[in-house]
Amino acid sequence: MTDVHSGSRTADSGPQSYPEAVRLDDPGLVRAWTQGATAALRRERGAIDRVNVFPVADADTGTNLYLTLREGDRAVAAAPADATGPQLLATLARAALLGARGNSGVILSEWLRGLAVAARRGGTAADLLTRAAASARSAVAVPAEGTILTAADAAGAAARAAVSGTAAGALPAVTAAAAAARASARASRDELDVLRSAGVLDAGALGLVLVLDALVVAAEQAAGTGSDLGPATGSDAAPGTEPGTTPGTARGGESGGVPGGVPGGVSVVRGSMDAVNLDQLLDAGALPSVPDAADPAYPAPDPASGTAEPAGVASHDAGSGGLELMFVLTRPAGEASETVAAGLRAALAEVGDSVVVVGGDSGTGAAVWQAHVHTDHLDQALAIAAEVSRAGTLAQVHVRHLAAAGQDEWGVVAVTSAPGLAAELAHTGAVVLLSGGLVGSTVEPLTPDDVGRAAASTGARRVLLLGAPDVTAGIEQPLDVDELITVPAATDVHAVVALAALGTLLPLGLPDDVGVPDPVDARALVGEALAGLTVRAVPGTDAVETLRASAGPGTTVVTALLDADAPADLADRLTAVLGERAPDAELVVLATGRPGDGVHLGTETDNPETDGPETDVPEVDA
Template sequence: MTDVDSGSRTAEPGPQAYPPGAGLDDPGVVRAWARGATAALRREREAIDRVNVFPVADADTGTNLYLTLREGDRAVAAAPAEATGPRLLATLARAALLGARGNSGVILSEWLRGLAVAARRGGTTADLLTRAAASARSAVAVPAEGTILSAADAAGAAARAAGPDAGPLPVVTAAAAAARASARASREELDVLRTAGVLDAGALGLVLVLDALVVAAAGASAGASAGAEAREAGAGGPASGDLGAGGVSVVRGSMDAVTLDQLLDAGALPSAPDPADAASSVTDGEAEPHGAGSDALELMFVLTGPAGEQADTVAAGLRGALAEVGDSVVVVGGDAGTGTAVWQAHVHTDHLDRALVIAADAARAGTLAQVHVRHLAAAGQHEWGVVAATSAPGLAGELARAGAVVLLTGGVGATVEALVADDVERAAASTGARRVLLLGAPELTAGGGAHLDVDELITVPSATDVHAVVALAALGTLLPVGLPVGLPDLGGDPVDAHAVVGEALAGLTVHGTSAAAAVDLLEEAAGPETTVVTALLDAGVPAELPDQLAAVLAGRAPDAEIVVLATGHPGDGVQLGVEIAAPEPEADA
């Protein structure tokens, strides 16, 4: 067997029965579990991504689960040494909620919150797993069977069936085995999985999380036994270097909780189609029942508001409202007993403007944070990714469709908390790329990056939204939205996206003005060398202004192109970006 943090797999059949051991009320178990589950998801994220076809075939479920749990693990690792098990579970759940990514990550964060709520009330291990399953299911507007929800339900039912006298380890072992059986059966419960010939990615992720819990509980049992034997022999117990918080031995070499090889093999149909080929069926019919089409955007946001009786109705209200404008609606969180309530919301929608209005309405008595917009077809593209920060809600969808993960910093009719470095790092990881360009938030990289999950984060000077639009336009051939993962073979040396953007921005001049002065300004700014004009228009500009600008450009630079985009800002402001062709290199004498 191998160490749970070793990075290898095993063909062993999964968790085996052990004598009763410590449960999630033990801080050492919680710490070891968080560490082991995060390591397992990190190791298997690509394997899970490859079988991700529901609710959208965007190849990111493994990555989202890992990024979500990673936030919780970091918070647990930073918690005081004297923190109790229930307190650590609350820390784990809150950090996972705030850092949740994607549909699956948000559901996992609510599953963890259910554990924490039950632990705070002094529940048994079976109570915790039962409450976790119920919380996760209640967070989803339209639950689907054959998913992570089914695996959670199976785990809770098996935990209860273990009986009131069963210790924590037999209970979690039964729960993990039941989740594994549910994951194996998922293909028969969900048509889109049957079509693709795969098992549900979210259910596989939960199997890893529960397997890691078995490892942590088994390690606690083994550590306690070794300590007792050592004390009887007068040796003083295990070496201090092997002890986790709370005196529980850290799992090292007892077993490998990761057994996805067998599950993936069991889930594969002979001659099964590539999961990516199932994308059309995922965005059709029952997988997307409320109208989010193949061009849908993913919107996520964190809502903070006052605690109290009204907090109980916020999640239900948000679920109902978001379900009117999109699919894959999940809203998690609530009153955590700290004086404020926090929710994370997720939706796939073709109506970003309406979804943002819903978010703003929900934030009337609070604030929004981490307002994250992503085009579903742009996930996990290739080596390069882009994060763009903007306060223009009308541009968020355009930038996302051009391949960026967008952080919306304002303009939605509600208070949006200032971005912090962690927000940028999460967004960078969400691109699925190893190298990421950051547009629009240069100050956030200073001193950051301690936990960066990409190889390189490069800040591109971009003082205005025009810079972001022009940069993404220059990267159009490098960000092939909707194409399979992997940079297309363009021949020759690898393309330097940073250099491509730098060259495009070098020929850009941006002018800010009003609608009344825009025509005259363009008349002066454009000339024969102009190649492209980008016009960003606020909501109050006259309807005829785009045609007027196009007429001016046709006279000044007949071969030039004009791109007109709405910012969504109130008022009559106009930003004009004028690009000129780069000079031809001088020929050798």
């Protein structure tokens, strides 16, 4: 088996002599660790994404881990210079919780929260790592072995064993923890059937290995046992490379010559220390080689799909949940955190799987939780969110279709206050941000960072933003996409029509190196569709006559969005009127799920008289 190095010691090294003064709650160590771990995940996110098959093969575990930890790193970097180590760990955990992405990111945020709780109580390094593992496992409704949870358990147990009966500090504990997590990741393929079938190691466990290896580096730096140990970020990167990469490594951690396309020679640290090579770790798991395209059993890729199946990775059913719902819940402090979390976890498990609920009392007078579920019953899951937030608020209500994941040229973020449309919009390939419309629940206003995170979740290079004002100028940190383009979309009808125009093209476009001769211009497609659109918002009782007056021989499509209390027979009556006024036109009727009797009617024509989309909303707030 390939030996994989961590810091300047290998997993098979003999006993070491360690300084005793190093503690994980040293503020300098915390700052160095978060920076180094974030850099490592940024470099390796592409490699981890490519082996992601559990809980669903949506190729985003590396990206989600990176985006989650990056939020924490930014918060730590912005913390006051005199902040203590426990304060920095608390800052890291809270920011990671609020910015957590995906199943793996939410679990990582709770692992970090466990560290922070133990640090606040004055625990040792072994205490911190043990509490982190327990917190992460307790957050998952149905824990699975052979995952990041198993690796975290192994790390905690090894840390405790390494310092049992001694007064040693953090270094032996974290070194043992990193080695144990690495061994657990290597063994993951034999613990989980879906990993065995695909012939890969668990993506989440690999991410935790990088996080712990970075912790070893930071602890060695704090102990003064290493030399020139700074993470390779910014100006520390080698000349001619992208920040956070090593020479010969392409953007996203890609390089050739390694089975399965996993990057070679990518390390957590620079200088005289041995490299932590993720390709070696993956190779130790016997990642299958690239299939022979001449083999008749190997299906040819579909160029129109815009995605390529990772080598050796079998397709995996999305289970019982094709949609991913995430939201942040805030309630007044005082109620037992575990009571709220356990109740929410159980309720969501009734309507989906991959349920994770993390968080609790933030120490600021409020309790904050992040919830995650994969579901085919989005309406029921949203009703659970609305019910649990009656005593508080919701934020970052995020819906994504798991099958739409992948690195593409164009993506869409759609903002809507219509919960009934969230599934419809997500199934087109958009990442949906729900801004309201949940009965009895208050949804906090979207922030620029909310939109930025959603844009990153599309997996695309360029993103169209529908249904929200231009927030690019308000985003304080650099975007994770090349371009974020705001498209005027004053109503939900505009978003529906825009996504219909893109149709089956979403996710749009192939990466540049695929050699597409005529790249798709998503912005132009949407602009052309909206140029012939007129939207009118009226009470349900006036909808029939409004359609009678607005439809005519040039009408091609009418989109009717009906609020919850609109007349029950309205769809049939609209169909009859359109048959009279424009027999060849198509009628699309969708329920918004919003309270009230309002109706939005959008009429599209093939001979628009205006240069841009017209919106007439005289009676109902759009």
